[in-house]
């Protein structure tokens with residue numbers, strides 16, 4: 001009688017463990033970013049439009065891509081913060097150097113976020129209109145940044161057909177000051193290249209960029 005009771009209890013415990021494990025596995029498959037906090041930083045904003053080509057500004061495109069990316073990451077379980085959620089900058093109202101204050105506040109926001117990852121979204125520009133392709137830049141201030149850059153550039157290569165290479169930067173004010181959170185600067189295309197300029201403004205291509213970044217993010221956390 002006692003043995004029967006023990007067996008029943010053991011069966012119950014095993015069923016519970018198996019159920020819990022299967023449940024965790026399903027969660028991992030459907031929500032691979034569950035428990036991850038990610039900061040997306042749409043470059044520029046407000047008085048700072050970023051790169052300009054005729055009447056096309058970098059800033060609103062950065063924001064559109066960032067919002068698309070935010071939604072995609074949230075659907076996979078992540079909690080996402082944006083450093084800005086509209087056409088404004090985040091400088092202190094009384095700052096004499098608005099650009100400096102804007103960048104420093106982005107640093108402060110990301111450093112104090114306890115996030116697992118940050119991604120700055122920008123568009124590139126060059127004097128030559130032949131340059132094109134999405135490219136990743138990183139500062140090695142955080143030991144995880146190089147690996148992240150490599151993974152993300154690979155995703156840009158396979159999903160956006162970019163033939164650019166990821167590159168280390170050490171002179172950018174913002175990125176060398178973000179030490180506690182791994183992250184990178186993603187220049188997702190050239191505003192100065194006519195074909196890419198056309199694509200960057202298209203919702204479908206913005207989703208394609210978002211998807212390429214998301215694949216990179218998932219891979220980064222699996223690593």
Ligand SMILES: [Zn+2]
Pocket residue numbers: 043044050051058122123
């Ligand atoms: Zn920019």
